[in-house]
Amino acid sequence: MITFDLPPVLIVGLIVSTILPLIVGLVTKVVTDPGVKAIILAGLAAVTGLGTEFLNAITSGTSYDLGTGLVLAVTSFLIAVGLHFGIWKPTGAAGAVQRVGAKHAA
8 A cells, every 4th residue: 555645844844955055145154164054054954854853743743753853854954955056056046145144244
């Protein structure tokens, strides 16, 4: 038997993963070292993945699965990095968000 169950919390986690590079652009400066930005992105991805599993456990009434949370964190990071270099950076969206963040920081 095959079932298809996609909890809404996981969809929200996926959406957050897609905008994580833009969030990093808003909270960092243009001159911030790319390594620092990668660490911030990894931290936000970890929070997203572990938090998504936490919310999934709460909404479904099951126990928290740390393994699933860690897999979601790695997946979130890979999605964010892929979208940054595949969509946000080539289209100029990453730079535009970075400039917006710089205007508000000044």
